[in-house]
Amino acid sequence: MKIALFGGKYGQLGWELRRTLAPLGEVIAVDRDDLDLRDASALEGFLREQAPRLIVNASAYTAVDRAEQEQELAFAINERAPRVMAEVARSLGAGLIHYSTDYVFDGNMGRPYVESDATNPLNVYGQSKLAGERAIQETGANHLIFRTAWVFSMRGESFIAKLLEWSRQKPELRVVDDQVSNPTWARMLAEATALLLAGGGEDMPAYIEEKCGIYHLAGWGYTSRFEWAKQILANDPRRTEQRVQAIQPARTDEFPTPATRPLFSALDCSRFEHNFGLRLPPWEEALQRCMEG
Numbered sequence: 001m002k003i004a005l006f007g008g009k010y011g012q013l014g015w016e017l018r019r020t021l022a023p024l025g026e027v028i029a030v031d032r033d034d035l036d037l038r039d040a041s042a043l044e045g046f047l048r049e050q051a052p053r054l055i056v057n058a059s060a061y062t063a064v065d066r067a068e069q070e071q072e073l074a075f076a077i078n079e080r081a082p083r084v085m086a087e088v089a090r091s092l093g094a095g096l097i098h099y100s101t102d103y104v105f106d107g108n109m110g111r112p113y114v115e116s117d118a119t120n121p122l123n124v125y126g127q128s129k130l131a132g133e134r135a136i137q138e139t140g141a142n143h144l145i146f147r148t149a150w151v152f153s154m155r156g157e158s159f160i161a162k163l164l165e166w167s168r169q170k171p172e173l174r175v176v177d178d179q180v181s182n183p184t185w186a187r188m189l190a191e192a193t194a195l196l197l198a199g200g201g202e203d204m205p206a207y208i209e210e211k212c213g214i215y216h217l218a219g220w221g222y223t224s225r226f227e228w229a230k231q232i233l234a235n236d237p238r239r240t241e242q243r244v245q246a247i248q249p250a251r252t253d254e255f256p257t258p259a260t261r262p263l264f265s266a267l268d269c270s271r272f273e274h275n276f277g278l279r280l281p282p283w284e285e286a287l288q289r290c291m292e293g
């Protein structure tokens with residue numbers, strides 16, 4: 001089976017998917033240096049030429065604060081590109097796997113969100129990701145959309161990298177304790193994606209058609225950024241290099257940012273578990289495994 005994987009060289013999730021999807025077929029990993037997703041006709045031409053059976057889109061415009069200034073770019077990558085992928089998937093009879101975000105919600109529900117809850121993104125990034133979900137649905141392509149949250153890995157500019165850098169520079173850290181969601185190890189997300197596809201049998205597009213829809217898929221359990229940060233520091237394999245003596249809870253409104261973030265955007269992943277018989281491990285365990293290298 002030929003698989004076109006976008007974001008497969010440099011993205012946190014895409015990098016992991018490149019490995020986990022490999023046993024399923026020929027993975028053609030594409031990233032910005034091969035194809036700029038702003039160029040919709042180049043994207044369409046590439047997909048028609050390659051004619052994959054499966055398209056996996058792990059690329060995205062993920063700069064949440066910058067998106068407030070770069071609205072057009074965010075929508076080009078998060079809405080138009082997935083729409084093109086879905087249109088081509090439909091005309092080729094291929095399946096599409098796409099990832100979305102907890103930031104499609106406003107965080108006011110007071111309990112973990114299920115798939116049927118009303119969306120109401122608070123920032124441009126969330127609006128562009130929601131528009132991407134809708135664009136895919138509108139094409140009628142066979143798709144699986146996995147909404148995930150707080151993706152981490154030891155690669156790239158994730159929260160772990162930032163926090164460890166600060167911990168080596170500052171004696172005291174303040175981290176918000178009123179933002180709550182599910183920390184999700186990119187590797188587990190990639191493993192779960194490959195596992196469910198492996199369970200789908202020979203006719204992948206037919207399997208995706210049968211399961212078609214939106215699913216929440218994130219690390220099991222939820223926590224605040226403050227608790228997450230404490231666990232990151234505790235699991236740091238180079239703890240002796242930390243300068244930080246204390247970590248204090250803070251409120252989101254003490255750190256104004258260009259993009260407003262939802263406060264309680266944890267995802268309830270029961271529908272995914274029920275449909276695929278899989279669940280991601282508790283976020284604390286995943287974090288330990290991730291940080292032990």
Ligand SMILES: NC(=O)c1ccc[n+]([C@@H]2O[C@H](COP(=O)([O-])OP(=O)(O)OC[C@H]3O[C@@H](n4cnc5c(N)ncnc54)[C@H](OP(=O)(O)O)[C@@H]3O)[C@@H](O)[C@H]2O)c1
Pocket residue numbers: 007008009010011012013014031032033035036037038057058059060061062077099100101102129147148149150151152156186
């Ligand atoms: N990170 C999170 O906390 C989080 C939370 C919820 C949901 N998600 C979703 O999960 C998925 C994976 O996220 P991630 O954290 O793995 O993202 P990531 O590390 O930011 O990777 C995104 C990938 O997309 C590529 N890309 C961006 N603009 C492009 C362009 N114009 N042309 C070609 N490629 C381009 C990036 O290339 P460059 O590196 O060259 O820009 C990168 O390889 C995304 O759908 C995201 O929305 C992420």
